Amino acid sequence: MERAVRLTAIVTHEGDWYVARALEVEVASQGPSVEESLANLREALELYFEDEPVPTVSVDGPIVAPVDVRLPA
Numbered sequence: 001m002e003r004a005v006r007l008t009a010i011v012t013h014e015g016d017w018y019v020a021r022a023l024e025v026e027v028a029s030q031g032p033s034v035e036e037s038l039a040n041l042r043e044a045l046e047l048y049f050e051d052e053p054v055p056t057v058s059v060d061g062p063i064v065a066p067v068d069v070r071l072p073a
Contacts (some may be wrong), residue, residue: 005054008062009041023062024055 008023011034020041021028029044031037 005057006061007045007057008064009038010064011037023064024057025052 007025009020010023011018011020013019014030017030017032018034018037019028019030020034020037022041022045025045025048027041027044027048029037029040031040
């Protein structure tokens with residue numbers, strides 16, 4: 001029996017690649033476009049959860065917020 005779980009991904013552009021990372025677990029993937037990086041992440045997550053338990057995910061999802069950091073000049 002299958003069930004759907006919604007996780008949160010963040011995608012960054014690194015060189016020639018887009019890197020997609022899941023926030024709830026330590027899984028990442030990459031691709032030449034945002035769409036392909038997310039498709040590759042979805043496949044990586046499905047493989048990951050064949051051996052790992054699905055984490056408890058908040059109904060509201062994680063809070064994603066910017067953080068300003070002061071650095072010396």
